[in-house]
Amino acid sequence: MKASAYLIPTAKEDPQDAVVASHKLMMRAGLVRKSAAGLYSYLPLGLRILKKIEGIVRSEMDLAGALEFQLPILTPSEIWKESGRWDKMGKEMFRLKDRHDNESCLGPTHEESFCVLVKPMVRSYKDLPINVYQIHTKFRDEIRPRFGVIRSREFTMKDAYSFHLDDESLDKTYQTMRKTYRRIFAGMGLSTIPVQADSGNMGGSASEEFMVVSPIGEETLTICPSCQYSGNIEKTPVILNPKSSKQPFVGSEKIHTPAKKTITEVAEFLKTKEENLLKAVALWADGTYVLVFLEGDRELNENKLKNHLGCNELRPMGPKEMETLGLVPGFIGPGFPKSVNLKVIIDSLIDWNFAYISGANEVDYHTSGIQISKFFKDDEVSKIDVSQAIEGDPCPNCGTGLTAEKGIEVGHIFKLGQKYSKAFDITVLNDKGKSTTTTMGCYGIGVNRCMATVIEQCNDDKGIYWPVSIAPFTVCLVSIAKNPEDIAKIESIYKALVAAGIEVLWDDRDLGPGFKFKDSELIGFPIRLTLGKGFLEKGEITILDRKSMVEETVPFTTNEDLVGKLQNQIQALHETLKKEVEQAGI
Amino acid sequence: MKASAYLIPTAKEDPQDAVVASHKLMMRAGLVRKSAAGLYSYLPLGLRILKKIEGIVRSEMDLAGALEFQLPILTPSEIWKESGRWDKMGKEMFRLKDRHDNESCLGPTHEESFCVLVKPMVRSYKDLPINVYQIHTKFRDEIRPRFGVIRSREFTMKDAYSFHLDDESLDKTYQTMRKTYRRIFAGMGLSTIPVQADSGNMGGSASEEFMVVSPIGEETLTICPSCQYSGNIEKTPVILNPKSSKQPFVGSEKIHTPAKKTITEVAEFLKTKEENLLKAVALWADGTYVLVFLEGDRELNENKLKNHLGCNELRPMGPKEMETLGLVPGFIGPGFPKSVNLKVIIDSLIDWNFAYISGANEVDYHTSGIQISKFFKDDEVSKIDVSQAIEGDPCPNCGTGLTAEKGIEVGHIFKLGQKYSKAFDITVLNDKGKSTTTTMGCYGIGVNRCMATVIEQCNDDKGIYWPVSIAPFTVCLVSIAKNPEDIAKIESIYKALVAAGIEVLWDDRDLGPGFKFKDSELIGFPIRLTLGKGFLEKGEITILDRKSMVEETVPFTTNEDLVGKLQNQIQALHETLKKEVEQAGI
Structure with a gap:
């Protein structure tokens, strides 16, 4: 893609209403624009990133055997009344009436809809387990939308729902999803901690949140420095510290x-x-x-x-x-x-x-x-136990003093149990021909929030540095040439890169090199290729690794030679990420 | 994909509320399910088709230089009031209030939103022309949703908006979009006629609808059998037929x-x-x-x-x-x-x-x-001229008697002119530094409706036959084998097909061959490969071309040999389509 035919509306100044890095940088790098409170438009660069994140989520879900659906956003009030959540969901649910005065809401989550849809498709234990998902727009009328797309009112969510004959089968899928989630997040460069969480108004017996440690996190998590334990502070059991002792107050009664x-x-x-x-x-x-x-x-x-x-x-x-x-x-x-x-x-x-x-x-x-x-x-x-845990409390597993961190929740998995299967009477015949109520799990990922969270983890004073898997373009080619002969030379390299399947943005805009360099560092393409004076005079190119900001000047003989060198560098970035994915999924 | 791990909820009976072929077949083939009036869920098979159609639209739009965005579905009432459409849109617009009592609607179209978004990004004539689009969910509270996804209340639309310095530039993009649209539709196997249309409440000077001739069409188009003329009957000029003559009534006054x-x-x-x-x-x-x-x-x-x-x-x-x-x-x-x-x-x-x-x-x-x-x-x-054209009226171009056909509208392009640019004051500096109001075009495609329309064109008494470009899977492999050795043989072929990049659904379900054949014909995979008795005994395979229902039994030596034969057949299907695309885009 040539930048002159693209849209790169970068800005020098932070927007006034932005307080966190991701929000500032998404605006400055021209990835999103605010349309109203908690509502954001994705510009071409931002949408490319979002679609890549969706792609990672989709491919890992498919790999885990889940089946993709797409359900309506408008959901009739009847099904929410059937589950008892029409009143419970309160003001967070956007509600509306159609021209016939029928009430609906804009689905904030789809347990009800999927239950109604899946019910007639599962009749026998042979039809189970089944894990169904969608990647679609969700709505929540947040009382205080903030942090840009981290807490917005309209967002893309991956929501999955699994149906099982028994708890054993549910646990198996739950564990698969747990691994899948860690792979998904690692695949976009996010390091997550699964923490024991409260199920809130979802019902169910177990749930874990996938947290990214960040000072802007709205959740507090407790982490044990010696064992594997981590929990949302809302859920962390508080046990007596055997080492603590105290002196009673002495004085008048x-x-x-x-x-x-x-x-x-x-x-x-x-x-x-x-x-x-x-x-x-x-x-x-x-x-x-x-x-x-x-x-x-x-x-x-x-x-x-x-x-x-x-x-x-x-x-x-x-x-x-x-x-x-x-x-x-x-x-x-x-x-x-x-x-x-x-x-x-x-x-x-x-x-x-x-x-x-x-x-x-x-x-x-x-x-x-x-x-x-x-x-x-x-x-x-x-x-x-009804007290809130505090830093230093003994780990419920091993007794070591817990540390506390702020975290951003990017995913959440639940064992729902039979709450919804009972409400919608989802039964199958078991292997003895007996009608059995199914049990369920559900699994959510906030797609836009992932994008912002990656920025929270991957930014410096110059801007963003994207993990190669979700970068809007892998390579930014910066050229400074005016005469047609030089431009033709550069174009032939650009074409060779495109032909090799490298996602390249050629910044051919009529702007000075300083401006182009700053834009590429702000937006955060993993690799920058400079074809400037050194190239035109000596045939040298400069390759910058955005994350480390290490620049290397390399000579090259042919376009193929250059393409090969770049491909090696890109391959290395992918390999590193792949290792992290494999590691995370264990 | 193995059918045993997939979801293929086919049905023998037509649903009661379905009156047109596409609606019946989408339900019977297990592509969609109805969730409420005018609201449909896409099941895995249906979603694959929908995503492929989106893919064709996206790649042709990108090829034409348009830039993809994604805007919020919720749009604030203020911008609709600014354009004067808040009242005009009437009951077709779903409206709602948030917890702070602010009014919004679920965007039925996005002229207003894109105007507000694009305005600050275009300052000079150098920033123009620009053509922006999205593929996203739209809402219309239809008084009478019908024909399944053809007239539904929630649907996927590709909507594009172009901004120009002058009419000449607008016309250029309009003509490009006209060609792009014909390529898009041809790419999914649809034969369309662009017809002169009425602009309705969109404003603007010119518009054309892309019609697919079909007896279930809700529009009537007039077509000239000798020249290129075609028009929506609502817009067809009626001119005096020079050949007509009549005798006045003779009788008392x-x-x-x-x-x-x-x-x-x-x-x-x-x-x-x-x-x-x-x-x-x-x-x-x-x-x-x-x-x-x-x-x-x-x-x-x-x-x-x-x-x-x-x-x-x-x-x-x-x-x-x-x-x-x-x-x-x-x-x-x-x-x-x-x-x-x-x-x-x-x-x-x-x-x-x-x-x-x-x-x-x-x-x-x-x-x-x-x-x-x-x-x-x-x-x-x-x-x-205020009369409705009727069959036989002279063609406004050449005078030949017009024929009339029913048609389904799958796309619509408009020259909007300055209606919205004026309302939102979108101006740029021209090459003389003078502030100039921009002019606009807009271009829509109903994505789900395309899917149904293809079925209207591509069905027979057995079911659907998908054009290869949008088929859910290209090949359906039907196997009937019980013993592990035979299954292993078939699995090796399945794996060879997958490895060769062929999209194959292996129907490995524990069902009889007749059932599997019927399902594959109903769903409409372009090619069916049967590995039955002939294969196990004589090493023969049977290849069925779904559209023509011509079956061929071919011997093969190795898996590579088989893969090669199939690839040739698939390639031929793609080539035919490609020619039609090139032809349509002229």
Whole structure:
């Protein structure tokens, strides 16, 4: 492709609304343009990258035996009502009515649609397992779209759904998808960590997110430096650190703590550690009142609590509700008036015999020497892990102190179990002729987000450096020649490259060399070939490796010679990536 | 691909709601499934075909120098208001509100979006011409979706938009697109006729539709059997046939025609030809009252009238409106009470001096001997062509009698002119540094509709026969073998075909040969290779050409020998198509 016939609308300045590198660089390199909040247009260069990413996803999914479909974006409300998600999905779902007043939504995910479609096609255990997928546009009405295409309202997603006779078969496909995902991401140059994750409103028994470590990540993951463990912090089990020990507070039993309501305020006021205090969190969960006790330095992990309670809505109790139950806001302690209407949960980190400081159930007073065991019987309360993990907590596998990192989620796999197969009554006859409800898995990848994430990992002060597998063009040929004879020489090289199947962008624009160099470094073609003065005078070419910025000047005899040299260099880039893919898929 | 690992949900029975061949066959061959009214899911086999069609469109567009983009489906109402189409598009546009109550629509077409996107990228005449396109999902809330994917509510469209400094440049790209379109359609085996068309609410000066002649077509086209002329009947000029002559009705001047209101009733009652009567059509057009006179055997062409009046809404006048104007419903003749509030239009076919029969402006009476010239002065009325062409009308080019055919529209190209460039103020500096408003073209292809149209053209009583370029697989290998040794033999042939780059579906399902043969003929793979008894016993293979259903039994020595034979046959199919493409693009 000649740049003069192409569109390369690069910009020097970062766009005002961009705060992360990928967003800035996608705009500056002319890959995308914003059309409205959370809506982006892909320009030719950007679309080439996106299509290559799609290509990698497709070929690995096909290799894993999945079958590609394409389903409508518009999905009728009926099927969402059948699964019970029409109301649950809330405001993130774009809804609309057609001219006959029938309600639909723009599919944010397609469990329902695929269930309805696949159901009549699977009748016998012989038809299973089946893994179906599509690469198509999805919609989510994000409350706050941001980071460019990382959190947008319209995006391309690869979503796959597998159907099985039993859990064993589901696990097999789940493990295959796990490997496939690692291969897919490695294939586009992304290093990912699969982490234990929460299933959210998808239902199901197990799920893993594929995380790319990045300071701009919206998720926090815990990683064990010695074993293979990694988890989303929302899901990381917190276990007691056997090495930790603490000194109880020594002082008067009833303490006047005027206007000291928060743990931090009280600890500072009493000059003690926060862990010596008891934190009480009063909540409303789907109509039930819940009171949770945690150690003072811990935050409540709402996901853990929600999963334990099996509730949909969780919110703090209001002052009036607390009053009705006899709870004193800011000063709740284990001696609160017990009630059948109030469920008590004691975080598993709490030492039942340690003497904590807690609220005195009286305004402006705390009490010390509070032992949980004196207030509750074992079977009266739930003792479960509801605290958020923090850096240094013991690894749930091996006990080593965990580290915490920010991560971007690029993929997510779920064991859905029978949630949807039951809702849509997807049964097959097993090998004994008995009708059996199928079980399901689902597997998603955010395609556009992958593109942005690669940029987050592959950028420097000059711009982007694309992994060879998804670069918009492999080679950028920069030429500076004015007279027809020189141009003809360069054109013959360009043609030789194209004929050899090398994806080359020849920057033949009527611009100075500095401008062309900067553009090629900003956009990030893996290899730059300069045919400048050295070429015209001495027959030398300069080859730049964009990632390392190492430049080499090589003589060459014929066009074939040059093509061969370039092919070797490109081949080497592919080989490196291929090794990473093989490594990742183990 | 092995059929046992694929999805081939064929059916014997036609679906109940399908009335046309393509709809029936797409369902029966397991290419698509209906998810709701006008919404279809593509199954793996169907999607392969769709992607191949997209591939042909993409490669020809790229060859013609167009640049591929991808724009959001959600388009904000603001840009539609800027062009004035937010209200005009009516109920065909799916509209919705986001969580912040901002209005959007699901783009049915993208003139507005591309204008906003391209505007800042073109500053100088040097940036022009530019032709941008996308292949993406579009939405139209059809009042009556039908014929399967031919008229659906969600579909894939290739839409392109070109921007130019002047009309000359626009015309050049328009002609290129015209050729490109013919190549595209020929490339998928479709024989198309470009016909003069009406621009509808797109605005602009010229447009052509690419029609495939088919009895299920929703459009009527007129074709001249001697010259190159062809037109949409909505746009076909009607000129006086110099050979036609007629005899005026002889009888009493005022005729009692009790309860005879329609032209047919009156003509039958008076035993005269309909062409001897004057037809009066009373209408309301954007607030203006219009009375049109036509010869009795002609229908009003509303598009012609709309274009002449430049109006948006046209409807018959109501009885009360007619009464106010002094018009007698069913009996209007040229002697009606003239009024400044009533615009009169005389169809250009009318002979001003012929003695017609017309309504007598009195209930139950007609008058004969009515000469238009006695009632109107030349400058008092509009004399224009507003009648619908009929078979036998003279060709507007050469005068030969036109034939009429039904056609399916698969593509449409428009010279838009400055309608959108003005609305979005898209200007560039010309070579003299003067700011100049650009002019535009736009070019659309219905991708899914192409798929259905190919089936309409390529089917027989057994099913579909796909042109080689868009067949889901080129070769279907049917094997009937049970013992491992035979299966291994067949597998080695299958692998040799795959290794040679031949797209082959090996029907290794545990089904009888008759079932497999029927499936392969229904789905329509161009070539079927049978490795049955003849192969296992005598080393013979049977090759079937699906289109002609000619079967040939050939001996072969090695796998390479077989691969070579097949490659020749496939090559021949491609060559034939290629010739048609070259021919079409001239």
